[in-house]
Amino acid sequence: MLARISYAFRETFASFRRNVTLTAAAIITSAVSLLLVGSTFLIQRAFDNLLTRWKGDVELIVYVRSDATTEQIQLIDDALRSQPSIIDVERLRYLNQAESYAEAEKLFAGDPGTLRLLTPENIPSQFKVVPIAEDSSLVRELGEQFRQLAGVKEVAYAQDVFDVVSRVSQFIRVATTAMSIILLIVAVGLIWNTIRTAMFARRREIEVMKLVGATNWFIRIPFMLEGLLQGLIGGVLACGGLWGLNSAWSGAVDDFNDTELAALVVSDGYVSSVMLILLGIGALAGAVGSGIAASRFLDV
Amino acid sequence: MIRLENVTKSYSTEVTALRDVSFEIAKGEFVFLVGPSGSGKSTLLRLMNRQEVPEKGSVWVAGKNINDLPESKVPFLRRSMGNIFQDYKLLLNKTVFENVAFALEVIGRPRHVIRQQVPAVLELVGLADKGDRFPHQLSGGEQQRVSIARAFVNRPLILLADEPTGNLDPGTGEGIMRLLDRINSTGTTVVMATHDTRVVNMMRRRVVQLDRGVIVRDQERGVYD
Secondary structure (H helix, E strand, O other): OHHHHHHHHHHHHHHHHHOHHHHHHHHHHHHHHHHHHHHHHHHHHHHHHHHHHHHHOOOEEEEEOOOOOHHHHHHHHHHHHOOOOOEOHHHOEEEOHHHHHHHHHHHOOOOHHHHHHOOOOOOOEEEEEOEOOOOHHHHHHHHHHHHHOOOEEEEEEHHHHHHHHHHHHHHHHHHHHHHHHHHHHHHHHHHHHHHHHHHHHOHHHHHHHHHOOOOHHHHHHHHHHHHHHHHHHHHHHHHHHHHHHHHHHHHHHHOOOOOHHHHHOOOHHHHHHHHHHHHHHHHHHHHHHHHHHHHOOOOO | OEEEEEEEEEOOOOOEEEEEEEEEEOOOOEEEEEOOOOOOHHHHHHHHOOOOOOOEEEEEEOOEEOOOOOHHHHHHHHOOEEEEEOOOOOOOOOOHHHHHHHHHHOOOOOHHHHHHHHHHHHHHHOOHHHOOOOHHHOOHHHHHHHHHHHHHOOOOOEEEEEOOOOOOOHHHHHHHHHHHHHHHHOOOEEEEEOOOHHHHHHHOOEEEEEEOOEEEEEEOOOOOO
16 A cells, blocks of 8 residues: 555656646646636625625615705704604714715815815715615605705715616626636636646556556556646645735725725635635646546546 | 367458367467468457457367457456557656556556566566657557566466557567567467467478468478468
């Protein structure tokens, strides 16, 4: 048994040395595609986080006219607080014009044209309302009532924004999933091809092995180990890349810490489990691809 | 030891390699398969170690019908046989010692057995002092001796040889035949396909002659023609 194991490892490493370029190519391809697969997971997770946060957060914004009087604002505030069965009174927030402008400066950072039209004087102040009623039609009904109140400029439902983001996220999910599946197939193909080339170079050896009575598994296992190792190394590289990408991303999002975008950060725990999955996929795809490639040469 | 019963084998609808062939080889026999190229000699050898399966008829080796052998048992059948080829089929990146040891390694023999048996068989074939040479540093006859050592190191019951003297000059071929004769005298059954008239006439052993897939002669202590 020990002789067999040491044989398998010697063969694996000998083959690695013999085919440096092909091995490197297979490792790089699997690393890149696994990295993309991992990124897909993270992107999907980030959007999910964002959606959950939006869902559980502000869903109704009552914009107050910039020329509304203090009494009118107080009236709206009272009206909102009189509906504790529909809205979460505890989390009701009022942003005055200065605060609204500060928020707008961030929201429209990428749209200076719009921002230029706004001033702390003409911007509407706003009530951010968190509904607790499960039934969104109740919330809509309430919103319509508020639209009638004096001093109310507009009532916006986060639901509308939510739908758009949800559709965007759905699209991204499908696109990234499709892409990562294609890349994964490419990676398996390349590992498969590497092994096939390695086997073609050694077909004479394989023929002799078959003729002196080596079992198929005995011949196949060094090749599968080789593929497994290639996939695993690719997986480790992909994990490193993923960690780097996520750190950079988290750092960038940190600057928007007090906005909704902070939800786009993915927790380290989730990143770690994605890494484990990547290593698993890499090792499995490598080993299975090589096993299949090897079988084609065993028919002596 | 080996028995063929009404074996027919064709490679395509036009080419029939063997047609209804039956014969038996006893344990310890030395048999020449002779006949022109394409007469079915090599196919016969390939049927005996299950590189091929007949369409009709059955092939028995050591009391077992090897047509029925599941794929997973084929390696164990082959461990009871040694194979020698016209082109030696040595591994060029391995030394003489490693080439012979390889046959034991792949069937999982422990290292101390390998260290003991390989020098013994190299001694038998007359290459005791050339264990660390590579195949390209050897003459054709020496390379064929290495391949015989590899085939015999596992002490097989049967040795299958396909034109082993085909690439060698007559003197060297005779040396190879003496070696095969010695191996045969240890009780190993030897089946050798050849169209080397000289060695067949020299040995005076059983001759099975094939022509276009049919046995046309089966003679004890025969000559080539």
